[in-house]
Each structure stands twice: as structure tokens, then as C-alpha cells.
Amino acid sequence: MAAIAFSSPSSYPISAKGGDVSFPSAPRFVRCAALPSQSPECDITKLLQLPSNGKVLSAELSGIVPSPNMRARLLEKEPARTPDNRLRIFSGTANPSLAKEIACYLGMDLGKINIKRFADGEVYVQLQESVRGCDVFLVQPTCPPVNENLVELFVMIDACRRASARSITAVIPYFGYARADRKTQGRESIAAKLTANLITEAGANRVLVCDLHSGQSMGYFDIVVDHVYGQPVILEYLEGKQISRDIVVVSPDVGGVARARGFAKKLSDAPLAIVDKRRQGHNVAEVMNLIGDVKGKVAVLVDDMIDTAGTIANAAALLKDEGARAVYACCTHAVFSPPAIERLSSGLFEEVIVTNTIPPALKNDFPQLTVLSVANLLAETIWRVHGDVSVSSIFQ
Secondary structure, eight states, rough: OOEEEEEEEOOOSSOBTTTBBOOOOOOOOOOOOEEEOOTTTGGGGSSSEEEETTOOOOOOOOGGOOHHHHHHHHHHHOOOOOOOOEEEEOOSSSOOHHHHHHHHHHHHHOOOOOEETTTTTEEEEEESSOOOEEEEEOOOOOOOOOSHHHHHHHHHHHHHHTTOOOOEEEEEEEOOOOOOOOSSTTTTOOOHHHHHHHHHHHOOOOOEEOOOSSSGGGGGOEEEEEESSSSSHHHHHHHHHHHTTTEEESSSGGGHHHHHHHHHHHTOOOOOOEEEEEEEEEEEEEEEEESSSTTTSSSEEEEEEEESHHHHHHHHHHHHHOOEEEEEEEEEEHHHHHHHHHHHHHSSSSSEEEEETTTTOOOOOOOOEEEEEEEHHHHHHHHHHTTTTOGGGGOO
């Protein structure tokens, strides 16, 4: 499968003016599953010819047609496009490279915004162009540091509201606090609901999220929620590797069975296995047994996120003990809290496949890691929301 490498820096300056951020040297590289559209406003040449996992990938700018599957599916279903100066995309400081890819796909520049911190840590946001009567999309995942990025999102929303934007959509590729979606013990907070309330009260009219930890979290919002999935990007990448023979999709816990079943159905209707685990405490998991047969097969573990990697590493060890020939790990959100990197690079996995909803840090790199871009899916969704076109048809 043809692919293009896009840079994704490990750290960014706080101030981002004119939608252009000065990236540091030695970036982490992202393998993109589908190319953004060409545009005179987006200099794609700077994004090409970059190494990915030690290999140099290249493409001719004059006739870019790689990754036909995903690109063709999107083009078949996309509405007729005409220039529209009522669409504005702004990026926070959490993941500016992803926002830039999204704008590039849509053939436009990021909106001009100034974001900085005062000496005491307070956030300052000023829009540097008019958004009166515009549909504004704010790209800001609430990844670590979660609270910093969350407050920044609130202030960005407030700035757009006070600037008379017609509508404000918070594009949150990774929704922090999503795991705190219910009470498991007495006197606990349901922080997912609280976060939803705060985003609504800040002035957002709509939220666009990617792979929520549980679908029920959509009900916590009193505004419209568009929920998209990173599965198509990962599925296309796996199909390109041609490992579908003797493959079995594995859910690392009982709670992820529905997700793994849907993934298996789209992956040539592969068989399903389930790892039964008993959690002893927060970020601590113990694998008990395996439901299903993986002996002599290629096992693909599917989850929405990898945090400390305790669950998925224990599951991989069990699958190896049960005779799996190779183990792949696939997830949308690479949180990678310590000691995740040590566990993932220990030799249990043939490959760890994640997406760039959270910017990959250089310190979190290891040989088995592959990062895919979801910019095309988010950009297509943004365009459809702006044009009042069906979003669900993207995934059909």
C-alpha cells in the first residue's frame, strides 16, 4: 500500500500566529493512509520525502494518486464542493500538525490565532481574523497535559463566541476524561459528564470526537455530537499488509467485544477471541484466561486506547502462551503513559499500530510503532458538517 509520511513534532511553541507553527527539528513521523487534496494554499511538498520507521517514502507531486482505496471511497461519497469563505479552522497548541493536515486536505489555510501563556500560567487567546457569521471548527484534542489543553479549548470557544461566529464546533480527536463515564464506587465523580457540561457552557454548538471510550458518553452532551471512527484507516493499512490469512481479532477485555466484533467483520469477517481480565485497581490489570482459539494464527488486538499498556501487554503474553504466531496491537489513541513504551517494545508485538489523534512524542518512539493519520476522516467530516451532508455515509 502506498503511503506518505507526514511530520508530527513532539513539542510545539505555545504561541501560534497566522496558523503556522515553527516545528522543532527531529520530528516523529506519521504514515498517512490517504493523501490530502492538492491546493495552491497548502505546500504539500514540504510533507513529502520524509522517512517513516527508518524507510524513505516518496511520491511525485504532479500525479498523486496513492492509497486509492480510502481516497476513492471518500471521493465517491463526497458532495460537490465550491469555495466557501464561511468555513474557518483554527488549531490549539495540543496537536497543530494534525490541524494543518486537516486544512491541507480541505485546500485551505488554518485561521490566524494567537495563543500564549501569561507568567502565572493563564491562557490568552486572540483571533486575528474575523469569524462573524462563520462556521468555526476548533481542533484541540484534550491529550496530556489534559487540564491545560482543556482550559485552552474553553478559552478558544469563548473567544469565537464573543467574535459572533455563527456556529462553533469543538473538534476533539481525543476526548480526555472519557473513561470517567460512570460510578464504579461510592462518592466518585462522573468527570466525562462534567467535561461535556463545561464544553457546552463555554459556547460550543457541536462536538466532533473520534472513538470515544464508550458510546454512552455522547449522551452526556446537550449539544449535537458527531462520533467518527479511526477503524477505516487501520483496516486499510492491515489489508495492505496482506496478513488476512489465519488472522483472528482479539478483544483485550470483555468491555471491548463490540468494538472487536465490528473490526473483525470488516476484516474479511475474521474469527473473534476474547481475553478475560480482572482489574485490581486503576491502571492495573491481571489477565485470567482466553476465550477462543489463536494457536498458529496472527492475533490482532483491538482497543480504543493504550495508556500504560498493562492490559494489552498481558493479553499479548497470554496469546503467545496460547500459540499465536504473531501479535499485532491496534488502537486509535496512543496515550502511552509510563511504563507503556517498555511494555510495548519488549518483543511481544510484531507491530503496534496507532493513529495521530494524540501527537506522537519523539521519546515514545520504538521500532515496532506505526502511526497513521486520521486527518482525512476528520477533514471529510468537517466538510460534511459544514455543508449539511450525511456523515454516517463515510463509514458505509
